[in-house]
Amino acid sequence: MKILEEKILSEGRALGEDILKVDSFINHQVDPVLMQQIGEEFAAHFKDKGVTKVATIESSGIPPALMTAISLNVPLIILKKQPSKVLNDNLYQTAVTSFTKGTTYELTLSRQFVSEEDHVLIIDDFLANGEAGTGAIRLFRKAHATVAGIGILIEKSFQPGREKLMEQGIEVYSLARIAKLEKGHIEFISED
């Protein structure tokens, strides 16, 4: 998505080979017009897939996921990060370990908001190692729901997340795919 790539080039900051800061328009300050455009783009791409719900993981994925849900006219589900497992028959939970942050949390979903009739589009801001996405898929499979695909704003294509998700038979649609980061330098995968 041209407009997102341009925004990343003008406002994103590559702090090293792994870290891209986009907190002026995605993570901390949010550009609402860009989020609308992103939501429309995801909705256009997945419009014939029979999506019944959009889901995301709190909290940076919420703005683009909400705009996608609005464009597709379906509810949004915000998967919660709990610090530890809760014994509760009304919840689905699965442990997710973030390599990037070195933390583990329980991804949590109330049973009442998902059923085997649901076909869920998962939206997230970043795809790196794919732990969060894999955890979300595991959670929806526990509920016997199906996954329509994963929409990502920024994919670090030099990390294994995309492959890991595709190996599970999931379509990954990333709006900006980063081939390489260096301090002060950002390189995209050419779409041609």
Place this chain on the structure above:
Amino acid sequence: MKILEEKILSEGRALGEDILKVDSFINHQVDPVLMQQIGEEFAAHFKDKGVTKVATIESSGIPPALMTAISLNVPLIILKKQPSKVLNDNLYQTAVTSFTKGTTYELTLSRQFVSEEDHVLIIDDFLANGEAGTGAIRLFRKAHATVAGIGILIEKSFQPGREKLMEQGIEVYSLARIAKLEKGHIEFISED
């Protein structure tokens, strides 16, 4: 706001005198159409106040705050909850203790996203004791920004949050004001 009150009556669950669960349309599953209507309502109410940015605290306030930012055509700032104080000259931080949850966190804002020119509208889902709202105001005052007002989806009017905020000279605009909760019973303050 009639439509929000009706939704609270039909889908909200009063679990006792203090707890109202609205996780089918605000906190866990999100109703995007309702969020659009809420954003338009806040924007209409504050449209002549010279709002330069909308702010909220992660994560339940993000959907209504984003829709308000879209309607007002200004950026959104998501204030972060950090577990502990970070020594960093680029951040404003202030400790917030949640009576409801019995936890303390450092509300965090990067200096680069706020200036003394900013007039900020704060949006949040619930107002109870007013700790989060007071913390957000403190943070923007540290930055010498001004606060245009606070927009709340659901105010527990039997708790002291509204008074605490108004004592600081802040306008509080709540879309639904709850006079009383009992297990299975929800009573609004009549607007007449």
